[in-house]
Amino acid sequence: MEQESTEDIFKNPEHYLRNVAVDNVIFGYHDKEIKVLLQRPFVVDKWTITGGYIKKTESIEEAAIRIAYARTGLKDIYLQQFRSFGNPQRSIDSSFTPKHLKKILRTVINQDLWIFDYFVSVGFYTLTEFSNVIIRRGAFDAECQWWPVRELPLMMFDHELIVSEALFALRLHIAHHPIGYELLPKKFTIPEIHALYETILEKPLDVRNFTKRLMATGIITKLNETRAIGPHRAPFLYKFNKKEYQKGLKSGIDLAF
Amino acid sequence: MEQESTEDIFKNPEHYLRNVAVDNVIFGYHDKEIKVLLQRPFVVDKWTITGGYIKKTESIEEAAIRIAYARTGLKDIYLQQFRSFGNPQRSIDSSFTPKHLKKILRTVINQDLWIFDYFVSVGFYTLTEFSNVIIRRGAFDAECQWWPVRELPLMMFDHELIVSEALFALRLHIAHHPIGYELLPKKFTIPEIHALYETILEKPLDVRNFTKRLMATGIITKLNETRAIGPHRAPFLYKFNKKEYQKGLKSGIDLAF
Numbered sequence: 001m002e003q004e005s006t007e008d009i010f011k012n013p014e015h016y017l018r019n020v021a022v023d024n025v026i027f028g029y030h031d032k033e034i035k036v037l038l039q040r041p042f043v044v045d046k047w048t049i050t051g052g053y054i055k056k057t058e059s060i061e062e063a064a065i066r067i068a069y070a071r072t073g074l075k076d077i078y079l080q081q082f083r084s085f086g087n088p089q090r091s092i093d094s095s096f097t098p099k100h101l102k103k104i105l106r107t108v109i110n111q112d113l114w115i116f117d118y119f120v121s122v123g124f125y126t127l128t129e130f131s132n133v134i135i136r137r138g139a140f141d142a143e144c145q146w147w148p149v150r151e152l153p154l155m156m157f158d159h160e161l162i163v164s165e166a167l168f169a170l171r172l173h174i175a176h177h178p179i180g181y182e183l184l185p186k187k188f189t190i191p192e193i194h195a196l197y198e199t200i201l202e203k204p205l206d207v208r209n210f211t212k213r214l215m216a217t218g219i220i221t222k223l224n225e226t227r228a229i230g231p232h233r234a235p236f237l238y239k240f241n242k243k244e245y246q247k248g249l250k251s252g253i254d255l256a257f
Numbered sequence: 258m259e260q261e262s263t264e265d266i267f268k269n270p271e272h273y274l275r276n277v278a279v280d281n282v283i284f285g286y287h288d289k290e291i292k293v294l295l296q297r298p299f300v301v302d303k304w305t306i307t308g309g310y311i312k313k314t315e316s317i318e319e320a321a322i323r324i325a326y327a328r329t330g331l332k333d334i335y336l337q338q339f340r341s342f343g344n345p346q347r348s349i350d351s352s353f354t355p356k357h358l359k360k361i362l363r364t365v366i367n368q369d370l371w372i373f374d375y376f377v378s379v380g381f382y383t384l385t386e387f388s389n390v391i392i393r394r395g396a397f398d399a400e401c402q403w404w405p406v407r408e409l410p411l412m413m414f415d416h417e418l419i420v421s422e423a424l425f426a427l428r429l430h431i432a433h434h435p436i437g438y439e440l441l442p443k444k445f446t447i448p449e450i451h452a453l454y455e456t457i458l459e460k461p462l463d464v465r466n467f468t469k470r471l472m473a474t475g476i477i478t479k480l481n482e483t484r485a486i487g488p489h490r491a492p493f494l495y496k497f498n499k500k501e502y503q504k505g506l507k508s509g510i511d512l513a514f
Contacts, residue, residue, distance in 0.1 A: 017275075017276040017277075017343075017374065017375070017377065018274075018275040018276050019274040019275045019276055019277050020274075020276050020277040020343075020377045054343065054377070056345065056374055056375065057345055058344075058345070059343055059344035059345070060341065060342075060343035060344070060377060061344075062344075081340060081341065083338060084317065084338065084341045084379045085317075086274075086277075086311065086316055086317035086379065087315075087316035087317070087318075087319075088313065088314055088315070088316065117274065117313055118274070118313065120274065120277045120311070120317060120377070120379065122341045122343065122377065122379075172433065172509075176429065252429075254513065256511065256513065
């Protein structure tokens, strides 16, 4: 079982890097909807993205993977670093923290602990098929659930900004790198992959042009198989060309719409 | 006078965030050449990019600006965050640090100081006209000078990786955002801006197509003025359209070549 850094930090603060943490915006895609996994700590009516502290023995990527696993049970996740956030407003002591939470923390925690200084947060995002996820709530959280990216609840600190920057980065990223491997079934139809791009980009894409451009990248291959989706509709199935997909992840593709 | 964090850290460690720092890859452009500003600490034969520690009272961006000013004397710099780096190999104690430097540090510095844990480095890059820069060497450095990006000296830690990632990010960035304001004269010719893009992208760009695409973005305006550059050559001058340029910085342009 992976260790929970948010619980362990108070017992073994010397095992962790100070003044720096990771935040991971976990996006879930399912059937033309994109959502984000948020948690709400006890005694607070604001939500946060999932995140945690970094052990001295692990890299920032390993920390992000460990924390995503703790919340979702997923191991092979698509993880992308997008930006780090750091300014004095990010401390527990700033006006961004609800007053009663500050009071509780001050009572519970040693006043001199470095946790009261501000934290630089290294921002990652993860993209997953959300029907695969079994949510595991953290020990300090009252709730943990999916929220539609366009209907976020009230959020703590700068977490609303972090979500919107992650979404911005994701949209820029998919113009240059393949996505979909973790999100679509092994064999999928053009309407399925087209809906994925339209959902993430939040705009309609001409399906002919989309298909032509996508095929030109070489990352998908047409199969000699169809899937019946209605009495008169049986579109062809496609799969990702793993070799070209991997190459595209490394050296990029051109799919700006 | 701005305070030098690399000197101040040993006197006032409590003023700084721990386990996190900024590194700034300062790229200099001049006359079809792109260079990077590197420094070499005393007693070491390896070079580093410029960087430093973050004060608890400043944001990561403010730290990067303060440190760039300390090395270059430049105030209004073009600063872009691109990626953070963090893994246990980044500590002074790792095998990446030259043995004799480790020995010296262990003698000079309190062995328990957090500075021996690993540091997450928030990576920024800066792009400047290098003939504007008056280099100011840091107190711990034997040398500080420009190096061509394709002829880097032996570098410490993961700093060669950081330079190559910064260059990669810069190339991706200029496909979507305007550049040049800090790098070209107020009035410039098409050959000048064309050379800037060719130099950064390290590939030839068809000048007609380049000009057409650049004009279509609206970020430059043709002036009714020419500049004589030879007996029969007097190309038209252009300037940046500040309003469109600012808009492009915010919401992006399409200049992928």
